[in-house]
Amino acid sequence: VGLAVWLKAHSLYTEVIPTRFNRQRREVCFMPRGATAPLFVPWESLCAWVVQAQGGSQYGVTRQYGMGMGFHHEGELVRVEFMCAGMPLAIAHWEAVRAYMEYEVHDLKSIQDPMDLQGPNDPPHEGMHTFRNARARLHRRIREKEVGWVYGFFWYLYHVMTFWTLPNRLVEWEVKRIAKVGRKKLPEVMQAWSESIPEEQWAKPSDELIRLGQRVKELRQRRPQRAITDIFAEVYRREHEPVGGSERKFKRWRT
Numbered sequence: 471v472g473l474a475v476w477l478k479a480h481s482l483y484t485e486v487i488p489t490r491f492n493r494q495r496r497e498v499c500f501m502p503r504g505a506t507a508p509l510f511v512p513w514e515s516l517c518a519w520v521v522q523a524q525g526g527s528q529y530g531v532t533r534q535y536g537m538g539m540g541f542h543h544e545g546e547l548v549r550v551e552f553m554c555a556g557m558p559l560a561i562a563h564w565e566a567v568r569a570y571m572e573y574e575v576h577d578l579k580s581i582q583d584p585m586d587l588q589g590p591n592d593p594p595h596e597g598m599h600t601f602r603n604a605r606a607r608l609h610r611r612i613r614e615k616e617v618g619w620v621y622g623f624f625w626y627l628y629h630v631m632t633f634w635t636l637p638n639r640l641v642e643w644e645v646k647r648i649a650k651v652g653r654k655k656l657p658e659v660m661q662a663w664s665e666s667i668p669e670e671q672w673a674k675p676s677d678e679l680i681r682l683g684q685r686v687k688e689l690r691q692r693r694p695q696r697a698i699t700d701i702f703a704e705v706y707r708r709e710h711e712p713v714g715g716s717e718r719k720f721k722r723w724r725t
Contacts, residue, residue, distance in 0.1 A: 487654055496512065535553065
């Protein structure tokens with residue numbers, strides 16, 4: 471069963487065109503299954519959500535999490551959704567996309583390599599280079615007395631118990647297989663849309679987004695340990711509560 475699921479996931483590379491984000495145009499391109507032409511939507515009109523489902527079974531309480539994004543087109547909701555391992559990870563997926571579109575991050579390394587295990591000439595995926603860099607980092611930390619020999623012993627014990635370099639070699643093999651399988655060709659209109667444009671033609675964020683983003687940054691600086699979702703909620707609440715009057719009314723979230 472696991473092999474069948476794995477082969478099906480690999481076959482999707484030749485069947486599905488992924489959602490693309492263009493921060494120069496500040497647009498998102500969707501290619502729904504069965505569609506004959508891609509759909510382009512302004513970045514600031516995109517809706518995003520995270521969901522949590524909980525249920526009981528004979529084995530106990532189970533929870534599922536997911537993240538999605540989409541927009542309304544001709545009366546239908548065009549969306550992309552996928553499962554996540556937890557609520558923080560679902561939020562992190564959206565935050566990575568948002569930070570990329572707002573020029574807060576410029577590469578994958580700043581997002582997926584917090585331990586700095588990829589050198590300047592290493593490929594972006596994990597592999598044998600990741601393992602070698604991690605081992606070199608461990609030895610450096612031991613020499614500089616950041617950690618002791620007990621930490622190093624358990625580092626080696628953990629990797630021996632997880633089959634040493636086998637996981638890294640499997641990742642490299644899978645990356646090569648995906649490259650061999652190839653990906654579905656993009657439509658010409660999407661290829662043209664993906665091309666870089668002169669800087670003077672780059673789209674600018676709206677005044678409202680700039681104002682709200684500044685409020686988020688100010689609250690973040692005051693309380694850096696506060697959850698980012700709580701900060702966004704507070705800024706949204708302040709923006710939509712009426713001036714004067716005791717009753718608060720909120721605009722309905724777009725779904």
